[in-house]
Amino acid sequence: MLKVLAIMGSPRKGKNNDILLDYMLKGIKKEREDAEVDKLYVSDLVIYPCIACEECTRKPGCILQDEMNHLYKKYDGADIIIITSPMYFNSVSAQLKAVIDRNQAIWSSKYILGQPLIDRKKKRLGYFIFTSGDETGCAGLTAAEPIINLFFKSINAEYVGNYFVKGSR
Numbered sequence: 822m823l824k825v826l827a828i829m830g831s832p833r834k835g836k837n838n839d840i841l842l843d844y845m846l847k848g849i850k851k852e853r854e855d856a857e858v859d860k861l862y863v864s865d866l867v868i869y870p871c872i873a874c875e876e877c878t879r880k881p882g883c884i885l886q887d888e889m890n891h892l893y894k895k896y897d898g899a900d901i902i903i904i905t906s907p908m909y910f911n912s913v914s915a916q917l918k919a920v921i922d923r924n925q926a927i928w929s930s931k932y933i934l935g936q937p938l939i940d941r942k943k944k945r946l947g948y949f950i951f952t953s954g955d956e957t958g959c960a961g962l963t964a965a966e967p968i969i970n971l972f973f974k975s976i977n978a979e980y981v982g983n984y985f986v987k988g989s990r
C-alpha cells in the first residue's frame with residue numbers, strides 16, 4: 822500500500838490549492854490503485870504556533886497539546902507527503918507556517934536528543950503545490966523553496982519537486 826499524506830495549506834476550501842491538490846491525488850490514484858490518501862485541511866486543525874519554550878530539546882515531542890501530535894505520527898507512516906500553499910507575501914500561508922515551525926520538535930528529537938520521533942531510514946517523497954495571484958510570482962517561489970526544503974528535511978522526505986501555478990486568484 823502507498824500511503825499519501827496531503828496537507829492543504831490554504832484557508833480557502835474548494836479554491837486553487839484545493840483543486841490542484843485533488844487533481845494530483847486523482848492522478849496518483851489512477852496510477853496506483855493501492856494508494857491510501859489522507860487529506861487534511863490545516864485550517865480545520867488546531868495547531869498552535871511554536872512558542873520556543875525549548876522543551877523539545879529536553880524531552881522528545883512538543884508540550885503543546887493539539888492536533889500536531891497526530892501529524893507527527895502521520896508523517897512517519899507516509900510514503901508521499903504533498904503540501905500546498907497559496908503565496909502570502911512571498912511566503913507560505915500562516916496556517917502552513919505554524920505546522921512547519923512545529924516540526925522543530927522532530928528536529929530536536931533527531932539532532933539534539935538522538936531519539937528521533939520519525940524513522941529516519943524510511944523513504945518518503947515530498948511534493949509542493951504553490952499558487953500565486955501575481956502573473957510572475959517567481960520571487961515568492963524563490964523565497965518559499967528553502968522553507969519547504971527544510972520542512973521536507975525535517976521529516977526525512979526527499980523534496981522531489983514543485984507544482985507552481987501563477988496568476989491564480
Ligand SMILES: Cc1cc2nc3c(=O)[nH]c(=O)nc-3n(C[C@H](O)[C@H](O)[C@H](O)COP(=O)(O)O)c2cc1C
Pocket residue numbers: 831832833836837838839906907908909910911912952953954955956958961989990
Ligand atoms: C494575505 C494574502 C497575501 C498574498 N500575497 C501574495 C503575494 O505575495 N504574491 C502573489 O502573487 N499573490 C499573493 N496573494 C494571492 C494568493 O497567493 C493567490 O490568490 C492564491 O492562488 C490563492 O490560493 P487559494 O485559492 O488556494 O487560496 C496573497 C493573498 C492573500 C490573501
